[in-house]
Amino acid sequence: MEEIYNYYKENIEAYTKQVSGLQKKIHLIGSIRLALALGAIVTLWLLWGHNWLFILSILFLYAVPFAILMLYHNKLFNRKTYAESLIQLNTDELKGLDYDFSAFDGAEDKSSGEHDFSLDLDLFGQRSLFQSINRTVTLFGRELLANWFMNPLTDKDSILKRQEAVKELAPQSLLRQHFYVTGIQQKGSKSDLNMLASLTNEETIFANSFLWKVFIWIIPALWILIIIGCAFNLVSYSVPGIYLIICLFVAYFRGKQVNDLYNSVDKMNKILSVYSELMKSIEGDQFQSAELVSISNELSFGKKTASQAIKQLSLYIGGLDQRFSFAGIILNLFYLRDTRHAILLEKWKLEHADDVPRWINALAHFDALCSLGNFSFNHPDYIYPDIADTYFCMEGKALGHPLLNRNVCVKNDIDIKRSPWFLIITGANMAGKSTYLRTIGVNYLLACVGAPAYAKSLVVYPAKMVTSLRTSDSLVSNESYFFAELKRLKMIIDRLQQGEKLFIILDEILKGTNSIDKQKGSIALIKQLVSYKACGIIATHDLVLGTLENEFPEQIKNYRFEADIKDDELSFSYQLREGIAENMNACFLMKKMGITI
Known part of the structure; x- marks a missing residue:
């Protein structure tokens, strides 16, 4: 891990020097521009x-270098902003190595108690597995x-293909960081989904209209003839005024209709420019794994690429954006500028709707x-x-939980x-049963996603995982804790009856009823699960x-997980052992807290 820490620290140092150098250049350019303006x-x-x-000729000599320096200043400023974003990213990654993921999105809105396992495994939200991994910069990527x-x-070949793609991306930190910093400039919003959907709308008014295609050439041609006619006194000076009204x-x-067309794509200009840059960074024959090659190929067609097409669309939208400026109005009257851009935009939509x-x-x-590639890069010790x-197999050595501090995390086998x-996992309170269940569940999930897992070795069969670790009652649904748990267990039984192959993880079956009912019901449930040839873990x-x-x-x-009591002190090894638990700690802890037993 020391190598990964050093990598981010060195990046921060290098980009900080770069920002300092760019800041000096920006200050110098600004001073020269000020001198030119004063001159x-x-x-x-x-x-x-x-x-x-x-006088105008002399001022022009000042204006040209001023304009060139202004463009150079903007370029330097953009480079500085880019470098500052890289500093922030590398700083956030350093924090992430120390389990502070607050800079990244945990997708709390995705958490659901109805899902097969997301709530039980702390998949979403603050300090979640998703937050520790998520580095997406587009709404679509996040989803x-x-x-x-x-x-x-649940398909072996698909998992292996994704593993190959993740392995290839893991060492390409420059590409991944460039992609992140480029995309973070304009993350977009959920409304982008609707706006992008408008691009596939094939309704056309101008592009397929023969009349408008004629107008965009006749209008400027007649203006040229009228101006020539006026210059040689062949046309009355009243004609330009009349023709101007006709052109208006x-x-x-x-x-x-032009406004409606523009409004349908107006707010997409910035996000499209960013998408174009993102696509540009992954186009070409730079990948080897099948999944990445497929992605790159999707962004190429004929002699053009997706980034070029998106860039062209952005220019068309930008052209319509200027239609109400003074220059835009004049150009529209003299050669139907708005109509020309509308035709180009509609043609683009027709060509690229699919x-x-x-x-x-x-x-x-x-x-x-x-x-996933970044997650792999940050954890070189994962496999x-x-x-x-x-069905079924899950054999692993030294499995740990990715969200537990690596310096204190106790690893166990399965x-x-x-x-x-x-x-059947028995043990005292706080001995490590629930943590073990979550460790198994999280690493099983990582394996099925195609990501590396926190283990020395691990073999899994990708069945569908179902857990019941954190069932709760619901005032809204008027459900008791016990009834909510029964619904969960019935869902598992129903799916097994339908022939699904499941990996089941349960913690303390039937917690919401008395001990005799709980014991009878638990034994009956386990026997039924065995009869359906299911597999899993029950604590x-x-x-x-x-x-x-x-x-x-x-x-x-x-x-079992044992609570060891020695010299009137309680300790936990958190190591999984064979057999049934021998020591329980409830009465011991009550006595230590002064509660009479």
Whole structure:
């Protein structure tokens, strides 16, 4: 990990020096521009009263370098902003290595108790797994990455293909950081979905109109003839005024339709410019893995690329943006500028209506993969799990939880080689049962997403995972805690009856009822799960459930987390051991707190 820390620190140092150098250049350019402006004013004052053509020529000599320096100043300022964004990103990544992910989006809106496992595994929200991984910069990428975690892959070949893409992106930190910093300039909003949908609207008014195509050439041609005629006294000077009125009528006859067309794409100009730059960074033959090659190919067609097409669209929108300026109105009257841009925009929409969704999907795909590549880069000690062919297998050595500090995280193994098979985990309060369940669930999810897992070795079969660790009651739905849990368990049984192959993780079955009911119900449920040839892990305080291993020695295995009491002190090793728990700590803790037993 020291190498990763040093990488980000060195980046921060390098980009800080770059910003300092750019700041000095910007200050120098600003000083020169000020000197030019003052020089122009002094020159104008000294030459006042001389020939105006001579004065304008001298001022032009000031204006040209001033304009060039202004463009150079803007370029330097953009480079400075880019470098500052890289400093911030690398600073945030350093914080992330120390488990502070607050700079990144945790997609709290995606959290749902109805989902198979997202709430139980702290998948979304603050200090969540998603927040630790998410580096998406587009709304579409964020949605896709969240969907990958909520609906992990269940096909071996698909997982292996994604692993290859993540492996290829992991070392390409310059590309990933460029992509992030470019995209973060304009993250967009949910309204972009509707605006981009308008690009696929094929309704046309101007592009397929023969009359308007004739008008855009006849109007300027007649202006040229009229001006020539007036110059040679062949045309009355009243004609230009009459023709101007005619042009005004023609130019704004379809003004409402031009405005509607413009309004449908107006606010997209900035975001499209950013999308164009993002697409440009991933176009070409620079990738090797099948998934990344496919993404790159989606952004190319013929001799043009998606970034070029999007850039062209941005220019068309920018052209319409100037239609109400003084110059825009004059140009519209003399050669129907608005209509020309409307025709170009509609032609673009007709040509690329089917391409836009494909381009956006490719961009989202790359955006999501960059997050997984960054996660892999930040955790060089993580491994890419092997994917088993038959249900069920989950064998792993030294599994840890990615959100627990690496310096104190206790790692444990898991061994499920066939179906049906259940691990019954017994143990005292605070001994580590729930953390173990979440560790297994999170690493299983990472494996099925195609990301590296926190383990020394890991083999999994990508079945659908269902958990019940954090069931709660609901005042809104008028549901008790117990009924909510029963609904969850019924959902699992129903899916097993339908033939689904599940990986099940349960914590303290039937917590909401009395001990006798709980014991009978838990035993009955486990027997039913075994009868459906299911696999999973069940944690419990009820030591009686440990006796099921005697009845099902080929389907159930007991493990425990012990609370060790020595010299009137309680300690936890958090290490998984075989067998049924021997020590419980409730009475001990009550006595320590002064509660009479």
